[in-house]
Amino acid sequence: MTATAAISLSGLTKSFGDTHVLRDIDLDIAPGERVVVIGPSGTGKSTLLRCLNFLDRPDAGTIRVGDLTVDAGRATKAQILALRRRTSFVFQNYALFANKTARQNITQALVTVKGQSQAQADARADTILKETGLSDKADSYPAALSGGQQQRVGIGRAMALDADLMLFDEPTSALDPEWVGEVLDLMRRVADKGQTMLIVTHEMQFAREIADRIIFMDAGRIVEQGPPADLLDNPQDPRTVSFLRRVG
């Protein structure tokens, strides 16, 4: 583990019953680095992200974010909460709070979790809604928004948290093709701000363009990693070669 990393994982392991989903994952992500995870379905990519903030509880390993170190096997409630408050998460199915408007989706955690005043949180939300091009939808409930609009609110909600690490779990996979572009555009803008990002996606062109580093996972392990040009154009492992041939 490097002391300067935004986040360090070591020996992260997770099984569902007899199925080993993550096997001994080691990973350091530098501040501001954009890391994209690719790989076949069911290979543990989403589980890796979900273990990072304990939506799925890892069986063993260490997660370090800043000065917070969590031993996964013995994590306390307080540690899990602290970890979640240093990360933010963008869901495949958007997962907007159904009983809150677009603006309230963004302000909710700022007020209840970060203790900001409602006025302060509203001001932040309005800035973010402007950035995401949704100012006119501020008072709309999720049910009245398109998939693309919902996901932009989802990203806005995560942006507002100013997390050390933003996690994106296949953020465009549930979208109709017509909405994918606007969501990727917004993610590019988030990247331009220097946000540290860990992204699971099947959008290879987007991955090539946005990533500082691409990780190829298969069967719960990191098989190969490197800059997009190296990994995508000159893969070393046969599993990477075969995967890229199938998706490319």
Add this chain to the structure above:
Amino acid sequence: MRALDLEYMWGLVPVLLGYVPLTLFMAIIGMVCALVLASVMAVERVFRVPILDWVVRLFISFFRGTPLLVQLFLFYYGLPQVLAFLGNINGVTATIMGLTLHFSAYMAESIRAAILGVDRSQWEAAQAVGMTQGQMMRQIILPQAARVAAPTLVNYFIDMIKGTSLAFTLGVTELMGATQKEAAGSFLYFEAFLVVAAIYWVMVEALAFAQRHLEIWLNKAHAR
């Protein structure tokens, strides 16, 4: 067959309406207390707190498994014999207590089912932004569960309004008790109970009207 004494019935209406506030008082206080108690029990049942879960399940089993009338008699006539501090419990208090405990047992199960019906993504999103369990339940899960549970809970409230009539068996002169006395004085039982039936009916219909507005309000987040 004799004709209805319409004049008597008409004269009885204002007399009996004077007892409506007491009926509503018992039902509303009972409903508020039952909602709070039921919500707490429902959340407990979802998280299954050790030991407490056993207590809550026993509570629900007992209060669903025995008649309301038996419970009222237990509180009013029975308990004061073993618990000295309940010695001067009055009929109204005993009724409110009985209604609260009885209906909270039913309502807890409805609310629990509604909580479990809230989509998994809502729980995960609340956790991911760093909410505590309490914040998650209060801000995200319970408001959404309320929407699902509302029609059932209004039904229990309707049942509770009618249940207040059992207070008359504890010697409380409420709507039912007053009707009984009036009827015993005039011997016009059919007229008297017809009037009181109409009063209960109108109260419940008024509530059903309010229910439609409640549901529209609760559904505003889900309109397209």
